[in-house]
Amino acid sequence: MSVDAATSDGSAAEESAGQSPMNTVLNAVSGYWMPVWAILVFGFLYAPIAVLILFSFEQGTFSGFPWDGFTMQWYVQMVNDDRLIQSTLNSLYVGAFVTTGATILGTLGAIALVRGSFRRKGLFRALVIAPMTIPGLILGIALLLWFNMIGFNTSLRTVMLGQLVFVTPFVLITVSARLRGFDPELEEAARDLGASKWQTYRRVTLPILMPGIISGALFAFTLSFDDFLIAFFTSGVENTLPIYIWSKVQHGTDPVINAISAMVLLFSISLIVISELLRQR
Amino acid sequence: MVETHSRTDTILRTILDRVRESNSFLVTGGPILLLEVLFFLAPVAIMFYIATTGMESLAVTLDFTLSNYTAVYTRAANRVAFINTTLIALVTTTTAVVVAYPFAYYIARFGGKYKNVLLVLVMIPFWTNYIVRVYGWQIILGTEGVLNGLLVSLGLISEPIGWLLNTKFSIWLGLTYLWLPFMILPLYTSLEKLDESLIEAAYDLGASRREVFKRIVLPLSIPGLVGGIIFVFIFSMGAYIVPAMIGGGELFVGTRIAYAFGIGSDWPLGAALGSVLMLIVGGVLWSLMGYTDIEEMF
Numbered sequence: 001m002s003v004d005a006a007t008s009d010g011s012a013a014e015e016s017a018g019q020s021p022m023n024t025v026l027n028a029v030s031g032y033w034m035p036v037w038a039i040l041v042f043g044f045l046y047a048p049i050a051v052l053i054l055f056s057f058e059q060g061t062f063s064g065f066p067w068d069g070f071t072m073q074w075y076v077q078m079v080n081d082d083r084l085i086q087s088t089l090n091s092l093y094v095g096a097f098v099t100t101g102a103t104i105l106g107t108l109g110a111i112a113l114v115r116g117s118f119r120r121k122g123l124f125r126a127l128v129i130a131p132m133t134i135p136g137l138i139l140g141i142a143l144l145l146w147f148n149m150i151g152f153n154t155s156l157r158t159v160m161l162g163q164l165v166f167v168t169p170f171v172l173i174t175v176s177a178r179l180r181g182f183d184p185e186l187e188e189a190a191r192d193l194g195a196s197k198w199q200t201y202r203r204v205t206l207p208i209l210m211p212g213i214i215s216g217a218l219f220a221f222t223l224s225f226d227d228f229l230i231a232f233f234t235s236g237v238e239n240t241l242p243i244y245i246w247s248k249v250q251h252g253t254d255p256v257i258n259a260i261s262a263m264v265l266l267f268s269i270s271l272i273v274i275s276e277l278l279r280q281r
Numbered sequence: 282m283v284e285t286h287s288r289t290d291t292i293l294r295t296i297l298d299r300v301r302e303s304n305s306f307l308v309t310g311g312p313i314l315l316l317e318v319l320f321f322l323a324p325v326a327i328m329f330y331i332a333t334t335g336m337e338s339l340a341v342t343l344d345f346t347l348s349n350y351t352a353v354y355t356r357a358a359n360r361v362a363f364i365n366t367t368l369i370a371l372v373t374t375t376t377a378v379v380v381a382y383p384f385a386y387y388i389a390r391f392g393g394k395y396k397n398v399l400l401v402l403v404m405i406p407f408w409t410n411y412i413v414r415v416y417g418w419q420i421i422l423g424t425e426g427v428l429n430g431l432l433v434s435l436g437l438i439s440e441p442i443g444w445l446l447n448t449k450f451s452i453w454l455g456l457t458y459l460w461l462p463f464m465i466l467p468l469y470t471s472l473e474k475l476d477e478s479l480i481e482a483a484y485d486l487g488a489s490r491r492e493v494f495k496r497i498v499l500p501l502s503i504p505g506l507v508g509g510i511i512f513v514f515i516f517s518m519g520a521y522i523v524p525a526m527i528g529g530g531e532l533f534v535g536t537r538i539a540y541a542f543g544i545g546s547d548w549p550l551g552a553a554l555g556s557v558l559m560l561i562v563g564g565v566l567w568s569l570m571g572y573t574d575i576e577e578m579f
Contacts, residue, residue: 034387038399041384044458045406048417051427055420105313112310128313129575131321133511133566134559135519137535139324141542141555145331146324165320168313173575198294219408226410229521233542245412249526253420261413268409276401 049265056258074259084260087244091225094156094240098163098224103217105164106171107209113172114179132169136229139166144233154236162230167223171216178212211278218275222268325559332553336546349553359554362532367561369449369533370517373456377464377513378506380457385468385505386498389475400469407462415526418455422446422527447529455523460516464509467573471505472498508573515562534558 056075060068078084109128113121131139143162144154152158186208190200228242235243241264248257332349335342353359388399406414421427422445429441444450475498483493521535528536534554541551 034383034391037383038387041380041461042402044380045403045461048414048421048458049406049409051420052413052417055427105316108309109313112306112313116306116310118306118310124310124314127317127322128310130566131317133515133575134325134562135516135535137519137521137538138328138555138559138562139321141538141551142324142328143320144542145548145552146320146327149327149331161320164316168316172313196294198290222408226408228412242410242412245410245416249412249416249419257416258420261410261416264410264413269405272405272408273401276397276404 052258052261052265055255056262058255058258060255074255077256078259078263081256083239084241084244087239087241090156090238091241094160094163094231095221095224097160098167099217099221101160101164102168102171102220102224103213106168106216106220107175107213109168109172110176110179114176128172129169131166132173134166136166136227140229140233143230147234154234156235156238156240158234158236159231159238159240162234163224163227166230167220170223171213171220174216174219175209175212178209182208215275215278218271218278222271222275226268328552328559329556331549332556334549336549349549350557352550353553353557358532359537362534362537363557365449365532366518366534369452369456370514373453373460373517374510374514376453376457377461377509381461381464381468381509382506385465386472389469389472390477396473400466403462403465403469407466411459412522412526415455415459415522418451418458419446419527422451422454446527447531449528449531451527451529452524452531452533455527456517456520459520459523460513463512463516467505467508467512468502469505471502475501504573507569508575511565511569511573515565518561519558 057070057072058068059071059073113125113128118124139162143158143165147154147158187200187204190204191197195203226242227240228246231240231243232246239247245257245260245264248254248260333345333347335344335346335348353363388396388403392399419426423429424441424443424446426446428445429438432438433441479497479501480493483497488496519535520533521539524531524533524536525539538551538554538558541547541554545551
């Protein structure tokens with residue numbers, strides 16, 4: 001069911017029959033199948049999310065029909081899980097560092113990429129973008145081998161370094177999009193009106209870039225908070241939240257996982273919504 | 282107090298003046314370059330190197346050998362894993378194109394004032410924890426899962442469908458689900474830029490819908506299409522969570538690699554598998570990158 005298939009049917013009918021009833025039917029189908037398709041795709045994207053949230057309130061220990069009744073007990077169990085709290089704190093700690101580092105390095109890198117004029121810019125661009133296109137699994141094992149070789153003990157610190165590698169390019173891209181959309185003449189005008197370089201930077205450049213930087217930072221935090229593969233291979237004995245969820249999932253289905261999932265989803269969703277509101281400002 | 286303030290101000294001013302100079306690359310581009318060389322290029326290079334070493338009693342020995350690379354092909358499990366993974370990645374990419382194209386086209390052209398809201402609705406699953414979402418599918422697809430339960434209670438089937446979970450089907454479904462936004466977003470970006478008047482002009486000049494699609498919409502959406510294909514194919518090739526969580530025992534490259542680094546404790550073999558995977562990923566990027574602009578995609 002591609003666009004090609006649908007439109008080819010329509011045009012074949014047009015060519016042979018002109019305004020025949022057949023053509024009217026086809027027009028009606030081709031007029032409505034896309035919104036229906038869009039609704040189905042949204043249903044597909046949200047099905048697992050909806051199921052998790054729904055069953056986090058179900059009484060039975062098995063997540064399936066029939067419905068056994070409403071309960072909040074999985075949320076109570078979740079709040080009393082010490083290892084869960086600890087791994088969440090670890091994730092927040094790692095996320096804070098990664099966000100700060102990636103935002104600074106990514107913003108500076110974006111300035112170099114958009115405003116800089118230097119030889120081998122193409123090579124620089126490839127090198128700072130490639131890490132976000134490489135599967136996390138490859139990066140994870142490569143970092144494990146590297147840390148092992150240079151004698152870094154794996155801990156939350158190595159997780160931070162590893163996450164910085166693939167998170168920073170996302171910030172760089174977000175900020176450089178903003179930087180490219182902004183007219184350098186604004187800066188020149190400020191300079192002409194007597195502003196110093198520092199004043200121009202603080203009063204013109206930074207405020208214009210700020211939405212890009214903040215949305216980049218929020219993306220960075222989300223990516224770090226959700227990362228499993230880098231943390232899985234480079235965290236040593238310490239747990240981040242995704243690793244804890246993973247280990248719980250390995251032991252079979254447990255309604256507490258539904259409750260944790262619902263909270264994680266709610267958290268990510270609010271971050272993304274804030275970020276998007278800023279981006280579209 | 283005032284003095285220190287003006288001093289930091291002066292220092293900041295000096296730094297920023299340096300940033301402005303054309304040879305300021307070391308300040309702006311330097312840090313990220315250092316990061317990526319030390320913790321991206323070096324680790325990947327080391328992976329290729331470790332793949333040529335041996336492992337004895339849980340320690341890597343530095344004797345040169347190519348046996349790990351040959352084991353990627355000669356050992357049936359690895360070979361089958363690569364074949365399975367490539368085929369599933371190809372089918373997943375095709376499915377993602379077919380599902381995402383009309384969807385992105387519809388939002389881009391007919392979304393109107395709801396465009397941004399609809400786009401955020403696509404972004405939300407894209408940026409939420411993927412283990413959690415794959416776990417959601419585990420609940421839906423199981424023999425006693427939500428979907429089977431629903432179908433049985435509606436009387437559509439008498440016995441639960443067994444092949445929904447832990448099969449190649451569930452890997453395909455899971456991967457399509459996980460990477461679909463990577464196809465939708467770049468396609469949307471391309472299609473959104475498409476000038477409506479070009480389409481109208483083509484119709485006015487007597488073009489059929491098929492011709493309009495083939496000669497205007499499709500060619501102008503190539504950057505987004507190729508970008509989406511790159512991401513979906515690469516990430517499907519390198520997937521681990523989906524085959525490990527809902528793939529049953531199906532042989533898959535990602536699970537083979539994780540096994541080599543885990544219970545299998547054969548790091549050099551794992552590194553060799555990772556290296557071959559990296560070559561495939563690099564090859565795909567190298568050959569398709571020219572048709573798209575990754576920076577424009579998000």
